[in-house]
Amino acid sequence: MLFGWFGLAPLMPTIRAELSLTKAEVGNTIIASVAATIIARLLIGKLCDTWGPRKTAFRLLLIGSIPVFLVGLAHDYTSFLLFRLAIGVVGASFVITQFHTSMMFAPSIKGTANAVTGGWGNLGGGVTNMVMPLIFAAIVGFGYTSAEAWRYAMIVPGVMMLVMAVLYHKYTKDTPDGNYDEIGYTKAKSTKTDWSVLADWRIWALTLAYAMCFGMELTFDNVASLHFVDTFHLSQSQAGFWAGIFGFMNIFARALGGIASDRAGKKFGMRGKGLLLASMLLLEGCGLILFAQSGSLMMAIASMLTFAMFLKMSNGATYGIVPFVNEKNVGLVSGIVGAGGNLGGMMFGFLFKSSTITYVDAFTYIGYTVIVVSVIVLITRFQKQSATEEKPEKSNLANAI
Numbered sequence: 001m002l003f004g005w006f007g008l009a010p011l012m013p014t015i016r017a018e019l020s021l022t023k024a025e026v027g028n029t030i031i032a033s034v035a036a037t038i039i040a041r042l043l044i045g046k047l048c049d050t051w052g053p054r055k056t057a058f059r060l061l062l063i064g065s066i067p068v069f070l071v072g073l074a075h076d077y078t079s080f081l082l083f084r085l086a087i088g089v090v091g092a093s094f095v096i097t098q099f100h101t102s103m104m105f106a107p108s109i110k111g112t113a114n115a116v117t118g119g120w121g122n123l124g125g126g127v128t129n130m131v132m133p134l135i136f137a138a139i140v141g142f143g144y145t146s147a148e149a150w151r152y153a154m155i156v157p158g159v160m161m162l163v164m165a166v167l168y169h170k171y172t173k174d175t176p177d178g179n180y181d182e183i184g185y186t187k188a189k190s191t192k193t194d195w196s197v198l199a200d201w202r203i204w205a206l207t208l209a210y211a212m213c214f215g216m217e218l219t220f221d222n223v224a225s226l227h228f229v230d231t232f233h234l235s236q237s238q239a240g241f242w243a244g245i246f247g248f249m250n251i252f253a254r255a256l257g258g259i260a261s262d263r264a265g266k267k268f269g270m271r272g273k274g275l276l277l278a279s280m281l282l283l284e285g286c287g288l289i290l291f292a293q294s295g296s297l298m299m300a301i302a303s304m305l306t307f308a309m310f311l312k313m314s315n316g317a318t319y320g321i322v323p324f325v326n327e328k329n330v331g332l333v334s335g336i337v338g339a340g341g342n343l344g345g346m347m348f349g350f351l352f353k354s355s356t357i358t359y360v361d362a363f364t365y366i367g368y369t370v371i372v373v374s375v376i377v378l379i380t381r382f383q384k385q386s387a388t389e390e391k392p393e394k395s396n397l398a399n400a401i
Contacts, residue, residue: 001061001093001164002124003157004068005033008084009222010129010240011136011150013229015080018147025077027353029084030222034215034345036088041342044092045099045335052174052185053100057093061165064090069158072151088342090161091218095338097121099331102323103175108262111273111320115258118319119250119312125221126247128157133240197329197336205380206318206325207340212281212370213314215344216288219366220246222345223352227359232297242301249308257316270324270382277317281374283310288367292360321382 008015016026047056067086074080097117105113135156139149174180197203224243228234234242257280264272287307294300318337326333351362 001064001090001161002121003128004064004161005087005090006125006128006221007068007132007154007157008033008071008087008150010132010225010236010243011153012222012226013236013239014136014146014150016226018150019075019077019080021077021080023355024353025081026226027349029081030219030352031346031349032081032085033088033222034091034218034342034349036085037091037342038339038346040089040092041095041339042335044095045331045333045338048096048099048334049329049331052180053096053103054169054172054174054179057096057100057172058165058169060090060093060096061161061168064093065158065161065165068154068161071154091342092338094118094121094341095331095335098319098322098334098338100172100174102330102334107324108266110323111258111261111265111316112255113258114319114323115261115316116255118315119252119254119258122217122250122254122312122315123248125217126244126250128244129221129225129240129247130244133237137237197326197332200326202325202380202382203333203336205377205382206321206337207343208373209277209281209314209377210318210337210341211344211347212373213284213311213318214338214341215346215348216284216311216366216370217247217315218342218345219348219352222349223359228297228300231359232300234297242304245301246304246308249305250312253309253312254316257313258320259316260313261317261320265320270321273317273321274377274380274382277314277321278374278378280310280314280317281370281377283307284314285367285370285374287311288363288370292363292367325382 012026015021021029044056044060051059064087067083068090071080071083071087074083098114101113101117102110132153135153136146136149139152140146144152174185175183177183221243224246225236225239228239228242229236257276260276261273264276268275284307287303287310291300291303291307294303319334322334322337323330348362348366351357351365352359354362357365
């Protein structure tokens with residue numbers, strides 16, 4: 001799914017030149033790529049509760065592949081912007097993954113399961129940054145122009161999405177007991193959306209946290225290639241490689257955050273999970289500021305790897321808490337928090353489209369914002385609420401902050 005969502009990002013240096021896009025227009029396309037996902041994630045969270053993750057994923061992949069295939073028809077800024085907006089819906093797939101693993105795994109390892117699956121999903125963003133420029137170069141090697149090559153290259157992620165749709169529909173189950181239809185879930189257990197969760201501050205604190213970590217990840221995946229090309233004068237392939245390294249760290253870093261969250265939970269309860277998340281966000285923010293001030297390519301790479309580690313661990317640590325905040329509405333809560341990640345990416349996108357703010361300034365401002373949010377997470381009282389409870393249990397030292 002990430003191949004389809006981020007397939008255009010590493011090709012933006014070519015697309016920018018071919019469509020004669022200004023900095024503001026590039027920024028708008030970045031915002032569009034994550035804006036649609038905000039609404040889509042809220043909807044997908046509810047659909048997982050009603051349809052089940054299997055059917056939801058299958059239908060999302062089929063529908064999402066359409067704009068991925070057709071984006072090659074864009075020949076001006078407006079049409080390209082609309083296609084990026086449509087492709088953004090694919091990003092809602094993350095909610096399905098987190099919902100599915102929360103259903104399939106025991107409470108003691110939910111954080112690890114969510115982090116591993118989420119990390120491998122985000123890994124797709126890194127692999128995309130590495131592979132798409134190679135596919136582009138191969139097509140150019142066959143004699144096509146650059147303007148034609150980026151369009152044909154997007155056929156590859158479209159095909160991959162169709163293949164995964166078939167595999168997901170055929171080989172997965174909604175729950176350990178079977179699909180929703182088989183166990184009568186939709187008839188016996190489906191209820192109206194419990195919008196009362198919107199009054200729970202803990203959910204909004206997690207939404208802010210995810211905006212700072214996953215929102216920054218989305219933003220960096222979208223601007224990294226352009227930043228390395230413009231600031232350090234790398235080729236599109238070289239820039240794609242280093243941007244890919246950032247995403248490739250998801251192969252272990254997000255999982256590490258989930259594993260650490262589970263261990264902290266076993267030893268210190270929800271208090272430990274919250275403290276871990278706050279600490280990772282603080283270190284992410286400091287790393288971002290260091291990256292922004294890097295004066296050389298090697299320093300930029302070293303600081304990028306540093307803040308990337310803590311950013312991705314924050315992703316895992318956030319969803320190490322999400323399944324326990326309101327177990328009656330896991331899908332809805334996952335959707336709200338997941339949408340927060342895209343909201344953060346959209347807001348950050350406005351910084352990168354500004355004609356008066358440089359990329360360096362933007363990274364610096366985001367770094368300070370992440371530090372502020374880490375303090376908010378630190379003072380938030382996270383508590384576990386079971387599926388049978390109407391209200392969060394009273395706080396205690398072992399189970400709350």
